[in-house]
Amino acid sequence: MTTNKIFLVDDDLIFRKAATVLLGQELSEFDVEHFENGLEVYNELIELAEASEKLPQLILLDINMPVMNGWELLEELKSAPHQIRQQCQIYILTSSIAPEDMNLSKTYEFINGYITKPLTSEDLKRIAENLA
Amino acid sequence: MKTNTSALHSIKHSLIPSVIVDKDIQIVEWSETLLHFFKLEKDLVLKELSELLADIADASKNQIALSENFTETIPVINRNGQERWIKVNAYPFCDKGEFFQISFDDVTFDKNQFDLAQQAKRMAKVGSWTVDLVNDKLFWSNMTKTIHEVSNDFIPDLEKGINFYKEGKHRDLIIKLVAECIESGKSFDEELIIVTAKGNEKWVRAIGNADRTNNKTIGLRGIFQDIDSVKRQQIEYERVNKRLRIAIDSANVGVWDFDIIHNNLIWDDKMYELYDVNKKDFNGVYDLWESTIHPEDKERAAFEVEQAINGKKELNTEFRIIKQDGSIAHIHAEAEVFWNKKGAPYRMIGANMDVTRMKRKDERLRHLLNVTEKQNQRLLNFTNIVSHNLRSNSSNISMLSGMLKTNLSADKQREFIEMIQTSSSNLDETIVHLNETIKIQATDGREIHQTPVKECIENVIESINALVIESSAKITIKIDESLKVNAIKPYLGSVFLNLLTNSIKYHNPKKQLKIMVTAKVLQNQTIISFSDNGIGIDLKKHGLKMFQMYKTFHNNKDAKGIGLFITKNHMEAMNGKIEVQSEPNQGSTFHLYFMNNSKKLR
Numbered sequence: 054m055t056t057n058k059i060f061l062v063d064d065d066l067i068f069r070k071a072a073t074v075l076l077g078q079e080l081s082e083f084d085v086e087h088f089e090n091g092l093e094v095y096n097e098l099i100e101l102a103e104a105s106e107k108l109p110q111l112i113l114l115d116i117n118m119p120v121m122n123g124w125e126l127l128e129e130l131k132s133a134p135h136q137i138r139q140q141c142q143i144y145i146l147t148s149s150i151a152p153e154d155m156n157l158s159k160t161y162e163f164i165n166g167y168i169t170k171p172l173t174s175e176d177l178k179r180i181a182e183n184l185a
Numbered sequence: 186m187k188t189n190t191s192a193l194h195s196i197k198h199s200l201i202p203s204v205i206v207d208k209d210i211q212i213v214e215w216s217e218t219l220l221h222f223f224k225l226e227k228d229l230v231l232k233e234l235s236e237l238l239a240d241i242a243d244a245s246k247n248q249i250a251l252s253e254n255f256t257e258t259i260p261v262i263n264r265n266g267q268e269r270w271i272k273v274n275a276y277p278f279c280d281k282g283e284f285f286q287i288s289f290d291d292v293t294f295d296k297n298q299f300d301l302a303q304q305a306k307r308m309a310k311v312g313s314w315t316v317d318l319v320n321d322k323l324f325w326s327n328m329t330k331t332i333h334e335v336s337n338d339f340i341p342d343l344e345k346g347i348n349f350y351k352e353g354k355h356r357d358l359i360i361k362l363v364a365e366c367i368e369s370g371k372s373f374d375e376e377l378i379i380v381t382a383k384g385n386e387k388w389v390r391a392i393g394n395a396d397r398t399n400n401k402t403i404g405l406r407g408i409f410q411d412i413d414s415v416k417r418q419q420i421e422y423e424r425v426n427k428r429l430r431i432a433i434d435s436a437n438v439g440v441w442d443f444d445i446i447h448n449n450l451i452w453d454d455k456m457y458e459l460y461d462v463n464k465k466d467f468n469g470v471y472d473l474w475e476s477t478i479h480p481e482d483k484e485r486a487a488f489e490v491e492q493a494i495n496g497k498k499e500l501n502t503e504f505r506i507i508k509q510d511g512s513i514a515h516i517h518a519e520a521e522v523f524w525n526k527k528g529a530p531y532r533m534i535g536a537n538m539d540v541t542r543m544k545r546k547d548e549r550l551r552h553l554l555n556v557t558e559k560q561n562q563r564l565l566n567f568t569n570i571v572s573h574n575l576r577s578n579s580s581n582i583s584m585l586s587g588m589l590k591t592n593l594s595a596d597k598q599r600e601f602i603e604m605i606q607t608s609s610s611n612l613d614e615t616i617v618h619l620n621e622t623i624k625i626q627a628t629d630g631r632e633i634h635q636t637p638v639k640e641c642i643e644n645v646i647e648s649i650n651a652l653v654i655e656s657s658a659k660i661t662i663k664i665d666e667s668l669k670v671n672a673i674k675p676y677l678g679s680v681f682l683n684l685l686t687n688s689i690k691y692h693n694p695k696k697q698l699k700i701m702v703t704a705k706v707l708q709n710q711t712i713i714s715f716s717d718n719g720i721g722i723d724l725k726k727h728g729l730k731m732f733q734m735y736k737t738f739h740n741n742k743d744a745k746g747i748g749l750f751i752t753k754n755h756m757e758a759m760n761g762k763i764e765v766q767s768e769p770n771q772g773s774t775f776h777l778y779f780m781n782n783s784k785k786l787r
Contacts, residue, residue, distance in 0.1 A: 067581050067604045074588060074597065117573050148577035170577065171584035 058109035060097070062088040062126075063146070064118040072113070072172055079177035080184075083111070091121030095129055098141075102134040108141055110184055113168075116147040116154060123147070127161050138163040144180060146172060192279065196286065203288040205278055210234055213284065222289060234287070238273065258292060270296040310411035316343060317404050318367065325409075332389065332411045334381035351378040351386065359391065367402045370395040376416060388416035436538065441470075443533040445494060445522075450474070459516070459539050461508040479505035479513065486518075493522055494530050503540065515544040559757060578612040581605075618747050633759055635669040636677055638713060642702060645681040656689045658698040668704055670711050670779035676755040680763075683748045684775055688717040693770065711779045718772040724765070731765055 059076060063069050073085050086109070088094040094112070101107045116123035123145060130137055145158050148170045158167045165183065168176050193205055193214045202222035205214040212231045220227060223237055231237070238259055254276045261269045272292045278284035312329030316322070323341045330339055333349055347363065350356040355377045362373040374392045381387055393407035433440065439456030443449070450470040457464050460477050478486060482504035493500035500520040505513050520535025585605045589598060642662055646653060653660065670677075685700070692698040701716045724731070732753040756763045760780050767773035 065577060065581070067585070067608055068577070070604060071581060071584050071588060071601070074593070074601075075584070078591070117577075148573055148580055150576070171580035171587070173584075173587075 056107055056109065057083045059083045059085045059111045059113065060088060060094055060109045060141075061085050061113050062091065062094045062118070062123070063113075063115040064089050065115070068115075068170070068172075075172060075174060075177060079174050080111075080181055090118040091123060091126030091129075095121065095126055095133075098130075098137050099133060102136050105136040105140060108136060110140075110142060111180065112141050112143045113146045114143060116145060116149055124157065127164070130163070131161075142180075142183060144168055146170065193284065201288045201290075203286055204231065204234070204237070206234060206285050206287060208283060219289070222291070237289075238271070258296070269293050312409045313407065314346070314409055315404060315406040319403055329409045332381075332387070332409060333379065334383045334385065339382075349379045349381070351380050355379075362391075362393065363405070366393050366395050366405055370397050370402055376412065387411060388413045433536075439537040441535050441537065443535070445530050445533060456537060459514075459537055460506060461510075461514075477506045477508070479507055481505070490520075490533075493520060494533065496522065496524070496530070500533075500535060514539055514541045516540070574615045575612065578608045578615065581608040582612070621747075621751060632673050633671050634674070636672040636674050637666075638668045638670055638677075638704065639664045639666055641674065641677050642681050645678055645685060649682070649686065652686070652689055656692060656698055658689060658692070658700055660685075660700045660702070662702045664702060664704045664713070668706070668711070670713070671781065672759050672761075672779060673755075676759055680752050680755050680777065683752045684715045687748060688715070688719055688773075691717075691719045691721075691773075693718060693720050693772075707781075709781055711781060713777040713779070714774055715777070716772060716774040721767045721769045721771050721773050722765075723769050724767055732763070 059080065061069055061072055061076070063072070069087050073087075076083065076085050086097075088097070091114075094114075098108070101109075114123045114126065121129075127143075142165045143163060144166045145164060146168045147154065150169055155167055158164055166180070196203055196205060196214055196216050199216040200218060201216065202219040203216050204212050204219060207213050210233075212234060215231055219225075219237075220229070225231075238261060254274075256272065256274050258270055258272045261271050269291060270293045272290040273287060274290070275285055275287045278286040307328065310328060310332060312332055313326045314329050315324045317324070321342070323343050323346055325333070325339075325341050325346075327337060330337055333339075335341075343363075347356065347359055350359045358375065359377060362375060365371045366373060372392075372394045374390070376388060376390050379387050379389050388411075390410040390412045391407065392409075393405055395402045396404035396406060434455065437455070437459070439459045440453045441456055442451045444451075448471070452470050454464075460473070462473060462477065475483065475487075486502065486504040489498070489500055489502050492498045500518060500522075503515060503517050506516055507513055517538045517540045518535055520533050522530050523532040523534075525531050582605055585601050585608070589601055593601065639662060642664070646660060688698065688700050696718055699718050701714075703714050703716075705712045705714070722731070732749045753763050756777060762778045764776045764778070765773060766776070
């Protein structure tokens with residue numbers, strides 16, 4: 054089992070704040086935790102994987118971030134404990150509408166979806182259906 | 186009649202195959218060598234001459250009967266089918282003419298040689314002619330008639346003969362030559378055109394010599410040869426050769442010929458022209474070649490020539506030469522090596538072409554391509570930014586404003602409006618960055634001037650004095666006051682500003698910041714180096730992205746990912762480049778390369 058946690062990974066503070074309000078409206082039973090780049094969330098996930106019930110149900114992942122971007126994180130996760138890939142639903146959440154990025158996301162089997170910003174309540178409703 | 190039988194017997198042991206016949210042409214004695222000569226059995230008794238020579242003519246027999254000497258060559262077919270030519274000599278054996286000795290000689294070899302010579306004469310289409318001036322007669326051999334395309338019963342005379350020569354210079358010349366030959370006995374040997382009886386034009390070789398007695402020419406004799414096909418080939422060859430020569434001359438191609446065995450190199454005049462040297466000033470052409478070739482290319486070119494001689498690789502190369510006025514020319518060289526039957530190289534012929542102008546055009550094209558590629562890269566960056574930075578801010582605004590419509594608390598509403606303002610100012614800033622990027626256009630060198638370096642750095646430090654004092658950085662500038670680089674002044678200032686503020690931004694909080702600026706002047710370029718003892722960067726991880734737009738590497742809130750991108754663009758716009766060396770926690774060094782002679786860095 055996993056906790057009712059959502060990891061929101063984005064370097065843009067304004068987006069995180071706005072998204073948190075939106076998540077509060079649509080997925081109110083979840084707690085939202087903020088991460089500014091891939092490395093921060095990676096360290097947290099590795100730590101949590103030892104007690105897998107503490108892993109988040111949902112990860113919303115931005116692509117363009119400093120230090121470790123979304124693709125680099127996904128590469129790292131390939132060789133990370135399998136619980137992370139199995140138990141967490143990962144959605145890419147990006148402002149990029151480039152087809153290359155969209156295609157690249159399809160090469161990762163453990164990705165559940167690709168959402169382009171702005172994030173809407175419709176997006177979150179769809180995610181909620183999959184989480185149930 | 187008495188016969189000296191012992192005399193007759195004496196021929197028995199003659200080394201020359203011979204027989205003795207009596208007046209009735211009956212054989213009375215023969216030499217032992219005769220049996221061997223005609224391959225006859227030893228105990229055979231010979232009676233009739235026809236047993237030896239079936240074809241001996243009755244006429245010959247008659248001649249013997251008339252006691253006359255005669256010589257005849259007769260073909261004989263051997264028992265094994267071989268053809269032999271036998272020369273028969275008959276002469277009276279003793280003074281009274283009672284007996285005749287007939288000797289035989291095998292002349293098959295001589296006969297064959299003679300036939301071959303005849304055949305060769307026919308093949309070479311060589312005829313002969315003689316003029317008997319005394320009787321005013323002209324004799325032509327059959328071949329001479331064939332060449333003139335007249336029938337064998339044609340009777341020539343001097344006038345007819347001369348009229349076969351083509352009217353105009355050919356006929357005029359033969360008349361003059363024949364007249365001279367008759368007058369002074371001067372021989373001639375000339376190639377001329379005749380028009381045959383069938384109207385064909387033909388090249389012939391006419392050779393004539395005078396027969397003289399008492400200083401007077403009594404006759405002429407000569408050789409007449411059909412050289413039409415050879416001559417036409419020669420004319421065609423000369424024509425092609427001439428055309429080739431014109432092509433070579435107009436293509437500015439020099440030709441050289443290297444005798445590998447005697448180590449002797451010959452240049453044509455064009456080569457001397459290409460290399461801009463005087464033929465007389467040099468003893469050995471090879472030394473001359475070596476002395477003009479660019480030092481950087483000498484070893485390679487010599488190696489390539491060697492490889493060609495060894496048959497490893499054909500010579501098809503380019504190298505630079507330095508002309509007398511110091512200018513550099515690019516030479517394209519191709520050559521072919523000739524090997525003897527044993528596979529040893531003995532000769533090499535090559536062509537050199539000055540491709541400097543082509544090369545320059547090529548370089549300019551390459552430069553243009555480079556500029557275009559960079560512009561494309563910038564455009565690509567531009568679209569990336571449109572996709573990312575513009576969209577991230579605009580999507581924030583649309584998301585926030587959309588949520589304002591929902592029922593939010595008054596506090597949240599206020600917060601959202603503030604965030605919308607922040608997003609819109611971020612959007613504005615992004616657009617300013619984009620503007621800066623677009624402004625850096627590729628220059629064609631006209632805006633690049635010699636710019637004093639130290640003064641420029643000092644101005645930059647002055648402009649951010651407060652920041653420098655706050656960071657308590659120690660800045661050392663080890664640059665000569667007079668040092669200038671080829672740069673666009675505002676770009677140079679911008680580059681320095683960026684590197685300085687980066688050093689301050691990413692200083693190590695545990696150490697006092699030290700910045701060192703040095704310069705190194707090389708022949709082609711000047712390198713200005715910026716070193717700091719800041720937090721550095723892991724180049725293995727970030728090296729490739731270092732100078733890309735909107736890439737940041739530290740958790741620094743001020744990092745925008747635009748500074749080094751613009752710096753790189755500035756350096757490239759000045760035909761320079763930027764490189765970095767760095768170790769995490771050790772500091773960073775940025776090297777700025779400026780071209781000294783407004784040429785492109787490679």
